[in-house]
Amino acid sequence: xxxxxxFLFISVFIFTVGDILGVATKARLSSVFVALMLFxxxxxxxxxxxxxxxxxxxxxxxxxxxxxxxxxxxxxxNIKELxxxxxxxxxxxxxxxxxxxxxxxxxxxxGMQSAIVSIPIINGGIVATQIxxxxxxxxxxxxxxxxxxxxxxxxxFVGTPPxxxxxxxxxxxxxxxYRETGAVKGLSDKAADTKRAGALFYARLGLDRYYTPFxxxxxxxxxxxxxxxxxxxxKGMGVNISYSIWALLLGAVAGHIGIVPEKILDKGxxxxxxxxxxxxxxxxxxxxxxxxxxxxxxxxxxxIFVAVMxxxxxxxxxxxxxxxVGSRNLSIGIAMAQMLGFPATYLIANEIATxxxxxxxxxxxxxxxxMPAYVVAGFASVTSISIIIAGVFADLLK
Numbered sequence: 001x002x003x004x005x006x007f008l009f010i011s012v013f014i015f016t017v018g019d020i021l022g023v024a025t026k027a028r029l030s031s032v033f034v035a036l037m038l039f040x041x042x043x044x045x046x047x048x049x050x051x052x053x054x055x056x057x058x059x060x061x062x063x064x065x066x067x068x069x070x071x072x073x074x075x076x077x078n079i080k081e082l083x084x085x086x087x088x089x090x091x092x093x094x095x096x097x098x099x100x101x102x103x104x105x106x107x108x109x110x111g112m113q114s115a116i117v118s119i120p121i122i123n124g125g126i127v128a129t130q131i132x133x134x135x136x137x138x139x140x141x142x143x144x145x146x147x148x149x150x151x152x153x154x155x156x157f158v159g160t161p162p163x164x165x166x167x168x169x170x171x172x173x174x175x176x177x178y179r180e181t182g183a184v185k186g187l188s189d190k191a192a193d194t195k196r197a198g199a200l201f202y203a204r205l206g207l208d209r210y211y212t213p214f215x216x217x218x219x220x221x222x223x224x225x226x227x228x229x230x231x232x233x234x235k236g237m238g239v240n241i242s243y244s245i246w247a248l249l250l251g252a253v254a255g256h257i258g259i260v261p262e263k264i265l266d267k268g269x270x271x272x273x274x275x276x277x278x279x280x281x282x283x284x285x286x287x288x289x290x291x292x293x294x295x296x297x298x299x300x301x302x303x304i305f306v307a308v309m310x311x312x313x314x315x316x317x318x319x320x321x322x323x324x325v326g327s328r329n330l331s332i333g334i335a336m337a338q339m340l341g342f343p344a345t346y347l348i349a350n351e352i353a354t355x356x357x358x359x360x361x362x363x364x365x366x367x368x369x370x371m372p373a374y375v376v377a378g379f380a381s382v383t384s385i386s387i388i389i390a391g392v393f394a395d396l397l398k
Contacts, residue, residue: 032279071223074254100123128386175365346374
């Protein structure tokens with residue numbers, strides 16, 4: 001039993017080192033990238049056993065944790081806000097489709113299975129990565145699974161510079177218009193009311209105090225079971241709808257009508273634990289990488305990101321699709337949100353506003369235009385749509 005706790009300590013310690021370096025460098029060094037690279041180096045040098053996650057007894061927990069975290073993410077979706085920012089949501093969907101088309105365009109260079117694994121991860125975050133790497137490992141596609149983990153590890157490095165650069169260009173145009181005219185076209189001083197229709201319904205009935213950590217876990221466990229049950233029912237009807245899609249939809253509906261708290265695992269004081277074990281689920285794919293695979297993986301990674309960035313620039317900057325949101329710069333920022341997600345989109349929007357403004361009023365004007373676009377795009381892609389795409393694409397692997 002002592003060895004279990006030793007390997008558990010080593011695993012969690014590596015995650016800890018990643019977080020510490022991420023905070024110390026103000027996210028310039030991705031905590032995810034650091035942790036994955038430490039695991040990869042450990043596996044390739046033989047310092048870490050390839051089954052460390054299993055020996056730490058995180059494997060089984062990692063298997064049943066995804067529906068918990070997906071339901072939790074579903075409760076974060078503000079349907080009314082998404083409806084209000086429909087142009088942003090639609091542009092985000094277009095950007096995700098462009099990324100998918102771009103990756104499929106380089107299939108002759110990277111292979112079909114690598115493309116299928118990579119697309120939902122480019123479109124999303126940790127949950128999409130977990131779904132695709134697990135599906136690839138189950139099908140014996142170990143190199144494709146490893147590619148997925150690497151794509152996830154470095155996509156923030158790729159997405160952050162253009163999100164910041166084009167966001168700054170947009171902010172400068174906003175400020176120029178504001179300083180010259182005293183107003184910004186299309187920007188209302190009145191904030192939109194995007195409160196949930198049934199917000200805190202459970203609180204109004206006096207049930208809030210009953211949502212203790214165990215109650216939150218119990219409710220989430222119920223919906224996790226229900227998502228798998230509905231997957232079985234839909235499969236029996238000839239329509240294979242993944243548990244991940246059901247869990248997301250159930251979370252969105254339950255959160256919208258207010259029968260469960262928003263960010264239910266946060267209220268249950270367990271979101272950090274579930275995030276850690278979902279992260280742990282993608283680590284075994286790194287243990288399959290051999291020295292000879294590195295060149296192939298590096299080539300595939302570069303080709304994928306070059307294709308996505310080129311496709312995004314062509315379709316959303318040069319072609320008139322940008323007119324949907326009224327700005328070339330904003331369309332690129334929205335497209336990059338799929339690689340970033342929350343809170344990175346929130347932090348970048350704040351950094352942009354701080355960098356270009358001279359007073360609080362100007363900062364507020366910039367944030368009113370940049371913040372909703374970046375944050376809503378991140379939630380639409382990473383928190384919701386990418387999970388649906390992963391649920392579909394996982395069944396396409398052969």
